[in-house]
Amino acid sequence: MIAYLEHFVHENDSDAMLQQEDEETASRLCQAMDLQGTIDYRSTGYAGKDFGGLHASTPFAVIRPSGSHDIASVIRFASQSPNLTVAARGNGHSINGQAMANRGLVLDMKESSDAGIDLIRYTDGYAVDVGGGALWEDVLRWCVSEFGYSPRSWTDYLGLTVGGTLSNAGVSGQTFRYGPQTSNVTELEVVTGNGDTVICSDTQNSELFFSVLGGLGQFGIITRARVLVQPAPDMVRWIRVVYSEFDEFTQDAESLITQSEGESFDYVEGFVFVNSDDPVNGWPSVLLNPDHAFDPTPMTRFDNPVLYCLEVALHYNKGNCSTTVDTRVEKLLGRLRFMEDTQFQVDLTYVDFLLRVKEAEKQAKANGIWDTPHPWLNLFVSKTSIMDFDRFVFKKILKDGIGGPMLVYPILRSKWDERASIVLPEGEIFYIVALLRFTNPYQKSPSVRDLVLQNQEIIQTCVRSGFDFKLYLPHYNTEDDWKQHFGDRWLWFVEMKSRYDPMAILAPGQKIFTRHD
Ligand code: FAD
Known part of the structure; x- marks a missing residue:
């Protein structure tokens, strides 16, 4: 069986070879791997694509494991071949083929979350156990409906798996307070590249x-995570205000994220938008409810190419009377220097707030722009470089917008655990910059190639200007680039790889290490 597969993994085998498989092969593979789950080597197309739509690959087979036992068996099976690789695929929402295994085995991890049954007492709080393939949107619904509790740290969009975001970081408007999702798990079950199933935490392994936290899938496959939770509020007031000047926007955002809890909002984000009436990139993108009356006059007074929107949210419970909420919001907003008459707000349930991007997903699917390519670029830019980033990138290169959100908001380094694999710029405050490009197949717009080139131009601008920055959800093609990315963490990263996945079987789509014997 291994010999048969080796033919497949050699790139120069003919396509006819790919046709040779039959039902017998699947059942022989299942037996050889001792699988309780299923293996599919025909309908594998979806596992050769991702949300980015920029890369394609041909996996040999997709396996739906029934548990950690299957995952360990698949990895051990692959280790008997000199070439075979294994990629865990969460929801395939990567941009650059990170969850792919060309001519390898893809583990389809996605599952609905029903792993935990109880709230687990943890030091001075509670946690829940969830599967590595659980979607965060299921974790949210399950935690709130079962216990009235909720994880503390989120991503903006929740159609992502627990293992997929923990392999990167997982950031959103709560990160300033609780750190990324990687700082909000206390224990993991991991199947390593050696095929061992290991429980690990900050005191055990x-x-x-x-x-593994932020480790780009290089050391093991997360099969279970213990996630910190707290009582879920009932409601959220979601507010947007507009700034004409970047320095005022950043100073206000930074002051909000450095206040103690109770003295600030519960969520702080922001974005840049084009100073025009363009429905996608311009003033209308600030509206929280398209039915709201909207008077753009305050924004028309400025001739800046772009403006800035600070987005904040305050949690409250149904028992709080609305004047108390109004008073708290007024007090917090009263300290800020946004433009007069540019305050937009809505009240919604906590669950609807966290699922807010789901609505945008539905619309994007209806408009045909969810399935087109997404050449996204995500960066962490240090506070020391962010003013120049605005000057050179937002105000010049991106002055006409990108057909989607251009997020920019500050986070605090001290909320990140420096022992995790993620690398960050220097300094206590740094900004996430997320250029979430959408391409419309029905409109005349720059080609995907041009957008990828524009991303490269932005990175080159950062390098040439000496900005202190790191790519988030990084993508590089050469070892030198990866070395540069990890800096003084590179040797440690290599050492961990040699310990936990010495044959480089796992996550080949990250293109960091090459499979070897
Ligand atoms: P995949 O793309 O399937 O996998 C990503 C990597 O993780 C691959 O290398 C894969 O092999 C590995 N992997 C997957 N599962 C496991 C596992 N169980 N164990 C070990 N390794 C595994 N990120 C944010 O931080 N904040 C956001 O607000 C945010 N919003 C997003 C919105 C959209 C619409 C999209 C498309 C992406 C967004 N992201 C955001 C980025 C997202 O967090 C990453 O792309 C994430 O990796 C996607 O999760 P996934 O489950 O689809 O993982």
Whole structure:
């Protein structure tokens, strides 16, 4: 069986070879791997694509594991071949083929979350156990409906898996307070590249724990995570205000994220938009409810190419009377220097707030722009470089917008655990910059190639200007670039790889290490 597969993994085999498989092969593979789950080597197309739509690959087979046992069996099976690789695929929402295994085995991890049954008491709080393939949107609904509790740290969009975001970081408007999602798990179950199933935490097998968090899938496959939770509020007031000047926007955002809890909002984000009436990139993108009356006059007074929107949210419970909420919001907004008459707000349930991007997903699917390519670029830019980033990138290169959100908001480095694999710029405050490009097949717009080139131009601008920055959800093609990315963490990263996945079987789509014997 291994010999048969080796033919497949050699790139120069003819396509006819790919046709040779039959039902017998599947059942022989299942037996050889001792699988309780299923294997599919015909309908594998979806696992050769991702949300980015920029890369394609041909996996040999997609396996739906029935548990950690299957995952360990698949990895051990692959280790008997000199070439075979294994990629965990969460929801395939990567941009650059990170969850793919060309001519390898893809583990389809996605599952609905029903792993935990109880709230687990943890030091001075509670946690829940969830599967590595659980979608965060299921974790949210399940935690709130079962216990009235909720994880503390989120991503903006929740159609992502627990293992997929923990392999990167997982950031959103709560990160300033609780750190990324990687700082909000206390224990993991991981199947390493050696095929061992290991429980790890900051006190037990801690090197594996921290290397896996933000580890780009390089050291093991997360099969279970213990996620910190807290009582879920009933309601959220979601507010947007507009700034003409970037320095005022950043100073206000930074002042909000450095206040103690109770003295600030519960969520702080922001974005840049074009100073025009363009429905996608311009003033209308600030509206929280398209039915709201909208008078753009305050924004028309400025001739800046772009403006800035600070987005905040305050949690409250149904028992709070509305004047108390109004008073708290007024007090917090009263300290800020946004433009007069540019305050937009809505009240919605906590669950609807966290699922807010789901509505945008539905619309994008209806408009045909969810399935087109997304050449996204995500960066962490240090506070020391963000003013120049605005000057050179937002105000010049991106002055006409990108057909989607251009997020920019500050986060605090001290909320990140430096022992995890993620690399960050220097300094306590840095900004996430997320250029979430959408391409419309029905409109005349720059080609995907031009957009990728524009991303490269932005990175080159950062390098040439000496900005202190790191790519988030990084994508590089050469070892030198990866070395540069990890900086003084590179040797540690390599050492962890040699310990937990010495044959480089896992996550080949990240293109960091090459499979070897
Ligand atoms: P995949 O793309 O399937 O996998 C990503 C990587 O993780 C691959 O290398 C894969 O092999 C590995 N992997 C997957 N599952 C496991 C596992 N169980 N164990 C070990 N390795 C595994 N990110 C944010 O931080 N904040 C946001 O607000 C945010 N919003 C987003 C909105 C959209 C619409 C999209 C498309 C992406 C967004 N992201 C955001 C980025 C997202 O967090 C990453 O792309 C994430 O990796 C996607 O999760 P996934 O489950 O689809 O993972």
